[in-house]
Structure formats: C-alpha cells, structure tokens
Amino acid sequence: FQFVTMVVGDSGLGKSTLINTLFEHKLYDLNAPRSLANGSSLNGNANGRTIAIESKSADIEENGVRLKLTVVDTPGFGDFVNNDEAWKPIVDNIDSRFDAYLEQENRVNRSKLMDNRVHACIYFIQPTGHSLRPIDIEFMRKLHHKVNLIPVIAKADTLTDDEVVAFKQRVSIFQAFNKVHQRVIVAYFLLSPSTQILNDIAHNQISIFQPPIYDLEDEETIAENEEIQSKVPFAVVGSDTFVTTADGRQVRGRSYPWGTIEVDNEAHCDFIKLRQMLIHTHMEELREYTNDVLYEQYRTQKLLS
Amino acid sequence: FQFVTMVVGDSGLGKSTLINTLFEHKLYDLNAPRSLANGSSLNGNANGRTIAIESKSADIEENGVRLKLTVVDTPGFGDFVNNDEAWKPIVDNIDSRFDAYLEQENRVNRSKLMDNRVHACIYFIQPTGHSLRPIDIEFMRKLHHKVNLIPVIAKADTLTDDEVVAFKQRVSIFQAFNKVHQRVIVAYFLLSPSTQILNDIAHNQISIFQPPIYDLEDEETIAENEEIQSKVPFAVVGSDTFVTTADGRQVRGRSYPWGTIEVDNEAHCDFIKLRQMLIHTHMEELREYTNDVLYEQYRTQKLLS
C-alpha cells in the first residue's frame, strides 16, 4: 500500500537528512545537485536547497510489509524575504491530491483507486529556545485541517536537556483532548504573548496528530501511548552517516569534538519515538484519519461551494 | 572611551547570550521579562524576544582600560512573516546616530563630543549548513557601507567540524583585498546560484570587517592576523553559565548528554578569536574606520543631497 508524507519547514533544518534517517534508505542523495524550479540543475553545487515542491517515491519493506513510500519535499520558506504567500503552494499541493482522489472516486470503474493524498505532514520547528514564531503558527493554521500535522523540534542537538523540556512546555502549554476525534487541540496562542494571539484562543487552536488512547487497550499499550504523548512534539536529530563513539561502537549520529550524539539513543533525542509512531504503530491511523475525516471535510466543502 | 556594537540576526540565534559571554558581564538577564514595543512587559514570561531596538550600556574594564560599552539589540527579523522592511529600523538607528554626531560637530562649542555612532555590527548567520539566505544578503547589503560588518556563524555547536569548514568556504568563497581601506570584499553572490545573484557580481559585493595587515608588523603579528582572517566568519558558541566537564573542570559552556562544549576552548569554536579581535586588538581600528571612512561617506552624501 501507499503512504505519503510531506515535510515542511525552513531550509537547513535537516528535513532531507531526517527523511533519509527515518526510512533508512537514501531517498535523498544530499550531495547530488538539486534541481531548480525551471528544471535546470545546480551544476554540482552542493548547496542543496529545495526550490520547487518535489516528490520522491521508494518501495520499502517494513516489518515484512511492502509499501510504497512517497515523500513530498517543500521549498524551505526561509528562502523568501517575504513569506506572506509561502504556504500557498503547499496547500495547493494537498488540495490537488484530494481533487485527484475525488476525480477517481467519481469514475464508473473504481477498482484501482490510487491513494496519493498526503497522510502526514512533518512540520519542522526551529530550535530557537524561545517559542513558535508567527510564521510557524500561520503555517500550521493553514495546514492542520487538511493534513495530519506532526510538529517536531528540528536539530534538537542544539538544545540542552533543560532547554528541550522548557521549549516543549512552551510549545504545548495547553492541551485538551478532542474526544470525538481523539485529537489533541493545542492552543499555541499562549506562546506568543508578544503578539495579539493571547486574546484569540478559539481562533488559534491548532490540531496536531496525537496517537489515540483506546479504552480497550491493555495497560502496557496505554502506558506506551502516554509515554509517546508526553514527548510530543518530538525533539529529533537526524543522520544518515555512521560515526564511531568513544567506546568504539558504530552508530548513526553526529560527531563533535566534545562528544558524539547517537540518533537511535533515546537518552539523546526522540527520533526512535517518532519513527515508532510514524512507521510502526500509527501509519494505518494516519491513513484512516486522512480518508475518514480530512478528505471528507474537503469533499463536503468542495461539493457545497 | 565609548564603544558601541550592534547585534543583528534572527530571534533565537543566541545574540543576547553571546553579548553576555563576550563582555563577561550580564548585560542581559536572560530570565528577566523583555519589554514590548508599546512599553508593556511580558509579565514574567521568559520567552525573551526583543521587540523594539533596545540599547544597553555598562561601564567595563578591559586590560586596565575603562570603557563604556553599549550594545544595540535589534528585533529578530525571524519574528515577521514579511521581512521586506525589517532592515529599515536598523538602518534608521545607525543614521540617527550619525546625525546626532553631525549635529554635535556643527556646534560652536565642540569640547565634549559624545561618540554614540555604531562602531561594529555583529551579524548572526543561521547555521543551516547550506549558504547565506536571501534575507542575509539583503540585510548585509543594506548595512555594509554604514557600519563595520562582522558576520558570525551562530550556534556553531550545531555544525560538525567538517560542516563548519564547508559552510565557511561557501560563505566566503571569493575574497579580494581592497588595498585602499584594507577591506575584504566578499562576493557572496557565488553562494546562491539558485537566485539571480550569480549574474550580478558588482551589485552584490559585501564588504566585511577584516583586521588589516600592516606591512610594518613583525612576523608574529602578521601570522596572528592571518590566523584570525582564515577563521572569518567566526563560528561562535555562547554561554553565560558554568558547567562541569567530564574531567571535573568548571568552564563556560553547554552541557549535553553526549558531551560538554567549552566556549573558551579554541578546538570547540572561534569565540576566543572573535573576542580577541573585537575587544583587544581591533577596537581602536573599528572606531577609527567608523570615524574616518563610514561617517565621512554619510556626511558627504547628506551634505550633497
């Protein structure tokens, strides 16, 4: 089956690296020239900026299950001086995939439906240490009712453990369960008191994907889900190269003069938790929610207008 | 005497921390609420964003010399979705200080000239790993003929040693000495081939402050200057708190689960080199160049227009 995930965030936040790390396949050759919007390439220049929305697919096997994974990479909005409209190509891409599915659904012969809708959107948050930026709130508000939003704190090795805890608290200071859809409504308004957002709670509630807790689950699964939830947003580090630790192990990580960070070490970052949620336990959830709720909302609005 | 330095760059790049680190005085209490543009405070909120241009002064002693240090902190332009005009308040601030000096110069009694002009501007570059962003080039082009520009790679502990080397190369790929003013003209156009900049060399030359090499200096000073030059832009890390290293030393730094980075360790970052250039060896240079060249250019343009 097919799983489509989109990555959104500033240039240089490690999106391509994280994709490679997550799927353990070099979907991106980070040294290969990336093409420009007009189709020409960067001539071997390793600057590696994504200019246009690009889609890459790979057939991968996870847990004995074969799946076609597609990653939709979006231009880093840090590339524009004026970001007023930076969200538009991204929303258009999501909508066009809904339209493509709607068009298939309306055919006489519907035996081979291709589900190319975006099932998850990983939103990369700058590890500023302060709070979400106005542009983050703007982007997430444009996206959260169209796609499962999974915000992650990018390049989390920039932050000490204390800074991660403090930052996560500011970034999810008010959480209430939307029991109908097992959603977490996160009121990000509390993070930017310097803007008008503090006064506008309802207006700024952003729904992010949180693994549902089922009443029928055993204690162990509930505990595991709660553990995952307390870590959201995940503070991630990515690496698709192997390095040697001080005690001689070969690990995926980043090697600094003062120490080596290990991507797969849960004491170092939440990468394992993100991967677990995205690929193992909740891939089906993400696809179903896209189909049953997000797509239906889109279809209803489209047919009514 | 008086030394005025400005800090410019995105929110969350560690500007306030670096100021505290550089001058070894807590000019900024990072936990104190910062005030808003309308004068109200953030009510104990430790989000710590700078909203308006703020100026802080302190009397400090360096090498037995007493000086009044002023730091001009500018709003992080990462706070705006649209940054088209974000540079304007900064340029206005520099110009108004030139105007204040011009006004003093024109008085009958000039015995007590107060030099509040900006003598240096530390420009913080995001450690994306790619290249300068369009907004960086735009800002630096607006500033470099008005103030001594000292670009630094912020939060350099985000980058491995290889990434620092590669990034610095991309950020200063073409350097030619302007022998008249002992300036380094850095053609940043080579870094963003994805935009039109590649075609417009003269248009995009940005002059940054580089310690002059004097013909009369002894070999040791020349070697030291060359060493400083090869490190520009400096890859800096800041910290105003003390941490304990694995071997038990108390150092200024940042403590991660995978290791402790030491700000004053030259194998870890270029902080010492930046401090040396700014406070010890080139403070006088920076003030003289501001007075003899940058201010004179401003004055001439103003009187002619």
Ligand SMILES: Nc1nc2c(ncn2[C@@H]2O[C@H](COP(=O)(O)OP(=O)(O)O)[C@@H](O)[C@H]2O)c(=O)[nH]1
């Ligand atoms: N410190 C740090 N650097 C990273 C991480 N992931 C990637 N990088 C580096 O950040 C730079 C940009 O990464 P890239 O994946 O191209 O970012 P993208 O522009 O968002 O796709 C590269 O030098 C990467 O090696 C991370 O988790 N931590």
Ligand SMILES: Nc1nc2c(ncn2[C@@H]2O[C@H](COP(=O)(O)OP(=O)(O)O)[C@@H](O)[C@H]2O)c(=O)[nH]1
């Ligand atoms: N990784 C890293 N973090 C830093 C560094 N300097 C400051 N920080 C952290 O970055 C966050 C923002 O710092 P701050 O000085 O307030 O940034 P400003 O908004 O540019 O003034 C805080 O959590 C600091 O502790 C640094 O050199 N490296």
